Amino acid sequence: MKIVISAISPDLDSVIDPRFGRAAYFVVVDTNTLEWQSYPNPGANASGGAGTQAAQYIARLGAGVVVSGDFGPNAYNALDAADIAMYLLGTSQTVREAVENYKADQLASASAPTSPGHHQR
Amino acid sequence: MRIAVASGKGGTGKTTIAASLALSLTEAGTLPIFLDGDVEAPNAHLFLNPTFEKRQEVAIQIPQVDDDKCTYCGKCAEVCQYHAIVMMGRKTLVFPQLCHGCGSCARVCPEHAIRETPQVIGVLERGPARSGIPFARGMLNIGEPMAVPVIRQLKHWIEPRAGQLEILDAPPGTSCPVVESMRGADFILLVTEPTPFGLHDLRLAVQVAHELKIPIGVVINRDGIGDDRVDAFCQSEGLPILMRVPFERAIAEGIARGKTLVDIHPEYTDRFRQLFMQIAALQ
Numbered sequence: 001m002k003i004v005i006s007a008i009s010p011d012l013d014s015v016i017d018p019r020f021g022r023a024a025y026f027v028v029v030d031t032n033t034l035e036w037q038s039y040p041n042p043g044a045n046a047s048g049g050a051g052t053q054a055a056q057y058i059a060r061l062g063a064g065v066v067v068s069g070d071f072g073p074n075a076y077n078a079l080d081a082a083d084i085a086m087y088l089l090g091t092s093q094t095v096r097e098a099v100e101n102y103k104a105d106q107l108a109s110a111s112a113p114t115s116p117g118h119h120q121r
Numbered sequence: 122m123r124i125a126v127a128s129g130k131g132g133t134g135k136t137t138i139a140a141s142l143a144l145s146l147t148e149a150g151t152l153p154i155f156l157d158g159d160v161e162a163p164n165a166h167l168f169l170n171p172t173f174e175k176r177q178e179v180a181i182q183i184p185q186v187d188d189d190k191c192t193y194c195g196k197c198a199e200v201c202q203y204h205a206i207v208m209m210g211r212k213t214l215v216f217p218q219l220c221h222g223c224g225s226c227a228r229v230c231p232e233h234a235i236r237e238t239p240q241v242i243g244v245l246e247r248g249p250a251r252s253g254i255p256f257a258r259g260m261l262n263i264g265e266p267m268a269v270p271v272i273r274q275l276k277h278w279i280e281p282r283a284g285q286l287e288i289l290d291a292p293p294g295t296s297c298p299v300v301e302s303m304r305g306a307d308f309i310l311l312v313t314e315p316t317p318f319g320l321h322d323l324r325l326a327v328q329v330a331h332e333l334k335i336p337i338g339v340v341i342n343r344d345g346i347g348d349d350r351v352d353a354f355c356q357s358e359g360l361p362i363l364m365r366v367p368f369e370r371a372i373a374e375g376i377a378r379g380k381t382l383v384d385i386h387p388e389y390t391d392r393f394r395q396l397f398m399q400i401a402a403l404q
């Protein structure tokens with residue numbers, strides 16, 4: 001199972017970036033082997049639409065689960081449409097901890113957007 | 122000729138200056154057109170008391186994807202600069218709140234699967250104001266995030282006659298709506314106040330005007346408060362200070378009652394005419 005965690009630097013022991021759309025990196029981790037790969041978020045500095053852009057990127061990475069601190073309405077609706085499950089980081093500090101907490105079923109799933117969003121055109 | 126009245130900082134007196142300038146130029150042949158481009162919070166009508174006679178909705182074109190025709194090629198998502206249309210697996214999703222209505226997605230779709238439908242985001246209103254000034258304003262609907270199309274349409278709603286002056290009261294700030302308000306203007310009148318806040322935002326507004334390559338003049342409002350750093354800045358940048366309006370209780374009281382500078386102090390009519398002559402000379 002591949003899960004994606006938003007992170008401030010590109011590795012497994014990175015501190016989690018609590019922002020989804022504007023996260024610096026996405027770290028994709030295989031929950032069984034802990035093999036991981038990181039990708040810079042192409043929309044980290046987008047002037048707008050960062051959430052939808054990041055959601056599209058996550059869908060292309062082929063992950064079924066995302067862990068982050070906050071999912072705005074656009075990101076939420078996009079990820080939800082692709083049946084990508086969203087979980088909140090809870091007490092997890094690092095990418096590795098988030099993976100462990102996810103495996104231990106310790107993370108709450110986001111069942112609605114967690115912020116009103118910052119979208120502006 | 123179009124003069125855009127802008128400031129950077131909010132509350133410096135853009136609307137007061139713009140309305141006073143318009144009222145000072147009503148006797149010189151053709152009446153100036155007044156455009157209230159502060160479409161998120163238009164309030165020039167409080168000074169100029171127009172009677173609105175015409176109304177027109179402003180719409181942008183939002184894409185609708187025909188799922189039967191869509192082959193999920195992703196070309197629309199690729200071309201969209203605003204990420205308002207995205208490919209989520211085998212779903213093409215549209216986010217109308219992010220859409221600028223540019224039409225690129227429909228143009229690049231090889232399957233002609235995208236149809237554009239109008240979505241109303243605001244309204245234009247116009248009619249004669251005080252002294253017969255042709256007045257128009259744009260109003261962005263509550264909850265709509267995009268002011269630029271409303272301002273763009275407002276600028277082209279009234280066709281000026283040959284030689285007729287247009288005065289556009291711009292919104293505060295230095296983002297897209299201000300850029301759109303300044304774009305196409307022949308002169309930008311920047312209204313500021315001699316405070317650190319006024320100076321900070323004046324610097325930004327000057328940068329925008331320079332970027333657009335439009336000549337600038339400065340009006341210092343509430344002259345006498347703060348410090349002389351706005352003066353020093355204008356001097357070092359070679360920006361002409363075209364008028365100073367003192368910080369004065371009678372002016373503040375008059376404005377609070379919806380009066381313009383020329384109502385409060387009739388001698389301002391001449392000062393604004395001179396201001397306009399200076400602008401014409403700087404062209």
